[in-house]
Amino acid sequence: GIQVEQSPPDLILQEGANSTLRCNFSDSVNNLQWFHQNPWGQLINLFYIPSGTKQNGRLSATTVATERYSLLYISSSQTTDSGVYFCAVRGAQKLVFGQGTRLTINP
Amino acid sequence: NAGVMQNPRHLVRRRGQEARLRCSPMKGHSHVYWYRQLPEEGLKFMVYLQKENIIDESGMPKERFSAEFPKEGPSILRIQQVVRGDSAAYFCASSPWAAYEQYFGPGTRLTVT
Numbered sequence: 001g002i003q004v005e006q007s008p009p010d011l012i013l014q015e016g017a018n019s020t021l022r023c024n025f026s027d028s029v030n031n032l033q034w035f036h037q038n039p040w041g042q043l044i045n046l047f048y049i050p051s052g053t054k055q056n057g058r059l060s061a062t063t064v065a066t067e068r069y070s071l072l073y074i075s076s077s078q079t080t081d082s083g084v085y086f087c088a089v090r091g092a093q094k095l096v097f098g099q100g101t102r103l104t105i106n107p
Numbered sequence: 108n109a110g111v112m113q114n115p116r117h118l119v120r121r122r123g124q125e126a127r128l129r130c131s132p133m134k135g136h137s138h139v140y141w142y143r144q145l146p147e148e149g150l151k152f153m154v155y156l157q158k159e160n161i162i163d164e165s166g167m168p169k170e171r172f173s174a175e176f177p178k179e180g181p182s183i184l185r186i187q188q189v190v191r192g193d194s195a196a197y198f199c200a201s202s203p204w205a206a207y208e209q210y211f212g213p214g215t216r217l218t219v220t
Binding site for chain 2: 041042048
């Protein structure tokens with residue numbers, strides 16, 4: 001089955017810093033989604049991005065499907081950005097999740 | 108447009124009891140997916156259903172677990188004779204068609220004592 005690897009596993013930054021999270025996947029995929037799981041456990045959809053680049057405020061994402069990776073950029077981090085960021089790729093009908101990157105933003 | 112709804116949000120069961128988790132998809136969505144998240148882990152696929160049909164149950168444990176999505180009403184994930192290892196967060200997602208973005212509910216946190 002498809003393997004999804006995310007890096008780094010943990011990231012600690014000061015408020016205002018920028019960060020790049022990476023997602024590598026082992027096979028061609030039909031779609032790719034980025035999620036933020038907040039400290040209360042809720043999963044928030046960030047991007048649906050099978051290919052190309054999208055931006056939403058301070059967040060942007062790029063997927064290069066031919067090279068099997070996606071990047072999530074967070075600029076000017078805020079403490080509310082803390083939580084776990086998951087990449088998930090769709091093989092067949094189901095989403096396969098990576099293990100996540102735990103982001104901690106200190107004030 | 109309300110999001111995906113799950114209830115209960117928290118459920119405590121003693122070993123050997125049954126747990127019933129409910130999921131109402133977003134309006135207009137006929138595809139439902141269940142995922143399980145063990146502590147400190149990513150989400151793992153369990154089952155994919157459309158109205159009255161199980162499409163893919165490759166992630167479901169062979170025993171004690173079942174799922175349904177009837178013509179009327181929410182999708183139900185049922186766990187019989189729960190054990191401590193079933194303690195986890197169970198998330199439901201829905202999409203308007205199979206190849207599209209999935210939207211997640213808030214999850215049900217099951218604790219087995």
